[in-house]
Amino acid sequence: xxxxxxxxxxxxxxxxxxxxxxxxxxxxxxxxxxxxxxxxxxxxxxxxxxxxxxxxxxxxxxxxxxxxxxxxxxxxxxxxxxxxxxxxxxxxxxx
Numbered sequence: 445x446x447x448x449x450x451x452x453x454x455x456x457x458x459x460x461x462x463x464x465x466x467x468x469x470x471x472x473x474x475x476x477x478x479x480x481x482x483x484x485x486x487x488x489x490x491x492x493x494x495x496x497x498x499x500x501x502x503x504x505x506x507x508x509x510x511x512x513x514x515x516x517x518x519x520x521x522x523x524x525x526x527x528x529x530x531x532x533x534x535x536x537x538x539x
Contacts (some may be wrong), residue, residue: 447477447480448480453485454484454485454486454533454534454536455485455486455487455488455530455533455534456477456481456485456486456487456488457488457490457530458470458473458474458477458487458488458489458490459490459492460489460490460491460492461491461492461493462491462492462493462494462496462497462501462502462505462514463493463496463497465491465505465508465509474487474489486533488511488512488513488529488530488533489509489511489512489513490512490513490514490515490526491505491509491512491513491514491515492515492516492517493516493518494514494515494516494521494522495516495518495519495521497514502514513525513526513529
């Protein structure tokens with residue numbers, strides 16, 4: 445109920461382990477968020493630990509989840525892009 449009533453929320457960031465992309469808990473969370481998502485809100489799927497994937501696996505993931513981002517805290521891959529997306533979406537610059 446809390447999430448449904450929070451009109452200031454513009455971005456839901458869904459962190460998903462890139463090695464396990466279809467876990468039941470992630471599917472359930474995505475379905476739950478979509479049920480009350482407003483037009484001014486967005487779900488951003490952030491696939492973590494992408495340093496564990498080879499180039500082919502990364503390409504497959506990006507192809508399957510078009511509006512997602514891959515990140516790695518280990519080698520800092522994708523973190524600048526993630527920061528830009530968060531700033532742009534929360535400030536309403538991502539139209």
